Amino acid sequence: MTTDLKKSVILHAGVVLALFVLQFVLPAYHHGNMARIMVLASYAIGYNLLFGYTGLLSLGHALFFAAGLYGAGLAMSQFGLSAGPALVVGVVAGVVIGAVVGGLALRTEGVAFMIVTLMFAQAGYLTILYFGAYTRGDEGFVIEQAERVLLGADLSDPLMRYFAAFSLFCAAIFTCFLAVKSRFGRVLVAIRENEERASMLGYDVAKYKLGAVVLSAGLSALAGAGYALLFGYVGASFASVQYSIFPLLWVLLGGAGTVLGPLVGTVFMFYLIDLSSGLTTAYMLIAGVALVVLTVFAPHGVMGEVRRRMWRWLP
Amino acid sequence: MDFGPYLMLAIMEGALTAAVLALTASGLALVFGVMRVVNVAHGEFFMLGAVLAWWVSQLAGGSPVWGFLLALCVVPLLVGLLAAFVDMTILKRINYDPERTIVATIGILYILQQVTLMTYGPEARPVAPPFNARIALPWFEMSDGALQVYWPWGLSTTSYKLCVIGAACVVLLGLWALMTKTKLGLLMRATEQDREMALAFGIPVQRVYAIAFGLGAGLAALAAVLIVPIQQAHYLMGGDPLLLSFIVVIIGGLGSLPGAILAALLIGLSDGIISVFFSPTLAKIFATLLVAFVLVFRPNGLWGANNS
Numbered sequence: 001m002t003t004d005l006k007k008s009v010i011l012h013a014g015v016v017l018a019l020f021v022l023q024f025v026l027p028a029y030h031h032g033n034m035a036r037i038m039v040l041a042s043y044a045i046g047y048n049l050l051f052g053y054t055g056l057l058s059l060g061h062a063l064f065f066a067a068g069l070y071g072a073g074l075a076m077s078q079f080g081l082s083a084g085p086a087l088v089v090g091v092v093a094g095v096v097i098g099a100v101v102g103g104l105a106l107r108t109e110g111v112a113f114m115i116v117t118l119m120f121a122q123a124g125y126l127t128i129l130y131f132g133a134y135t136r137g138d139e140g141f142v143i144e145q146a147e148r149v150l151l152g153a154d155l156s157d158p159l160m161r162y163f164a165a166f167s168l169f170c171a172a173i174f175t176c177f178l179a180v181k182s183r184f185g186r187v188l189v190a191i192r193e194n195e196e197r198a199s200m201l202g203y204d205v206a207k208y209k210l211g212a213v214v215l216s217a218g219l220s221a222l223a224g225a226g227y228a229l230l231f232g233y234v235g236a237s238f239a240s241v242q243y244s245i246f247p248l249l250w251v252l253l254g255g256a257g258t259v260l261g262p263l264v265g266t267v268f269m270f271y272l273i274d275l276s277s278g279l280t281t282a283y284m285l286i287a288g289v290a291l292v293v294l295t296v297f298a299p300h301g302v303m304g305e306v307r308r309r310m311w312r313w314l315p
Numbered sequence: 316m317d318f319g320p321y322l323m324l325a326i327m328e329g330a331l332t333a334a335v336l337a338l339t340a341s342g343l344a345l346v347f348g349v350m351r352v353v354n355v356a357h358g359e360f361f362m363l364g365a366v367l368a369w370w371v372s373q374l375a376g377g378s379p380v381w382g383f384l385l386a387l388c389v390v391p392l393l394v395g396l397l398a399a400f401v402d403m404t405i406l407k408r409i410n411y412d413p414e415r416t417i418v419a420t421i422g423i424l425y426i427l428q429q430v431t432l433m434t435y436g437p438e439a440r441p442v443a444p445p446f447n448a449r450i451a452l453p454w455f456e457m458s459d460g461a462l463q464v465y466w467p468w469g470l471s472t473t474s475y476k477l478c479v480i481g482a483a484c485v486v487l488l489g490l491w492a493l494m495t496k497t498k499l500g501l502l503m504r505a506t507e508q509d510r511e512m513a514l515a516f517g518i519p520v521q522r523v524y525a526i527a528f529g530l531g532a533g534l535a536a537l538a539a540v541l542i543v544p545i546q547q548a549h550y551l552m553g554g555d556p557l558l559l560s561f562i563v564v565i566i567g568g569l570g571s572l573p574g575a576i577l578a579a580l581l582i583g584l585s586d587g588i589i590s591v592f593f594s595p596t597l598a599k600i601f602a603t604l605l606v607a608f609v610l611v612f613r614p615n616g617l618w619g620a621n622n623s
Binding site for chain 1: 353405408409413414415417418419421422423424425426427428429430432433437558561565594596597599600603604606607608610611612614
């Protein structure tokens with residue numbers, strides 16, 4: 001093991017350990033918030049694999065999150081599946097939709113890719129509204145507490161919920177860390193830096209990009225399905241444009257192309273919006289200002305700056 | 316009502332949508348054409364136009380005619396200046412990088428929308444139309460071998476709606492004249508063709524960009540002032556015009572003004588007709604998928620040369 005790899009393993013294990021310990025010291029309100037943040041950060045990690053490492057900016061990731069959310073939610077409410085199989089259904093739904101959307105959208109690049117993903121997500125959102133008889137549209141539906149039991153653990157219990165969110169986050173960050181350190185991840189970075197050169201070197205760029213979309217969609221769907229199970233609510237607002245913008249915002253803030261960036265960005269933005277929504281209903285103003293300030297002044301984000309100035313080995 | 320008059324009514328509504336859409340979308344197409352950036356905040360400039368129109372007409376008081384005329388003159392100018400300011404302070408700093416511009420304009424979208432929510436509030440407010448006479452429309456039918464004229468109940472339009480369609484045509488003609496007959500239009504077209512070369516010839520590209528961005532937003536605001544006596548002003552009203560303008564600009568071929576106007580006619584009319592006969596949600600699903608597939612398979616628009 002090289003020293004750089006050793007350092008990054010120690011850092012990430014430390015962060016995971018800190019998150020584990022945190023549940024014993026946090027007051028109830030922040031305890032609940034942290035569980036939510038870890039699920040959303042898993043979503044951001046999925047987004048970051050595509051945006052940060054592969055350099056593909058999608059504006060339609062809410063589609064994948066919602067695929068997991070509704071895949072799991074509808075499997076339970078309509079087909080009476082238990083929590084475990086429902087989670088699998090959610091992830092499979094995300095992977096399949098990711099493969100289809102990726103296959104189509106990757107025929108375009110740059111601005112067109114952004115618009116195509118945005119449009120597919122919008123069509124998905126409208127489809128959820130259109131089938132309001134099953135999805136209950138904007139109002140959404142609740143998954144009964146009695147059904148939210150996974151491997152004998154009641155997910156509506158705060159302690160269990162924290163632990164489940166923690167496990168989900170660990171799975172996401174571990175996948176991301178492995179993917180980034182693997183040959184696959186290195187090819188993705190090569191595509192981000194110079195797609196033509198990567199293709200000249202003999203890599204099947206199209207295949208790798210599709211792989212990145214599918215992996216990213218799968219992780220986002222896992223987070224979506226986890227959200228449905230942990231918080232018991234499934235609503236169309238999670239499929240709206242706003243939930244495609246949020247992961248972009250979290251990743252930009254935390255630092256695109258860093259493993260820890262999504263977590264940092266999600267924690268920061270979650271509390272910023274939480275505090276400001278106490279003051280005004282126009283809390284999305286904060287998100288707007290953050291987006292503008294980040295693009296103009298700090299395109300590398302928090303962890304990106306850390307990597308640039310202090311820890312050059314940060315993955 | 317029979318099918319015929321019903322269709323006629325749908326076409327009348329569609330023509331109104333098409334007129335307003337042509338104005339909004341030509342603004343978006345102008346910005347994309349000249350600057351090669353996508354302005355996601357375009358719909359919010361539209362919304363701002365409607366909200367400011369309400370504000371100006373309240374300030375003016377008195378007869379709705381004067382309030383409306385004042386709004387018509389002042390509001391597009393105000394919104395245009397604001398957009399030019401945004402261009403000079405934000406877009407210039409990120410050097411018009413296409414992807415970062417989209418992210419920044421998403422931020423601007425939320426800023427404009429939420430500031431409106433904080434100041435103007437969540438209510439929808441109407442603006443009184445300057446004139447609004449109901450005009451009943453006749454319908455012709457062959458019966459017993461003779462042409463019969465009758466006036467179906469409900470088949471009508473208003474003088475104001477017809478006037479909006481006329482005004483949109485006049486503005487679009489003016490835009491065409493501006494782009495083809497004036498020095499400013501020449502500068503914009505030169506910048507559009509080759510930015511570097513334009514710079515080399517001493518064209519103040521930065522100023523042309525600010526003007527184009529302001530003009531694009533001003534067109535959206537003008538469309539909003541025209542439509543606000545029919546639709547009410549609301550802080551979330553920017554979403555639909557943005558989506559429809561996107562559809563129009565993409566189908567008409569990115570950045571092409573005549574293409575955008577043609578596509579606006581097509582989309583506006585079919586939107587009016589489809590929404591009357593089918594569920595509006597279903598119509599929107601098809602429209603968004605259409606945009607996605609056009610971009611995937613015909614990236615230069617339906618009528619553009621396919622040289623990808």
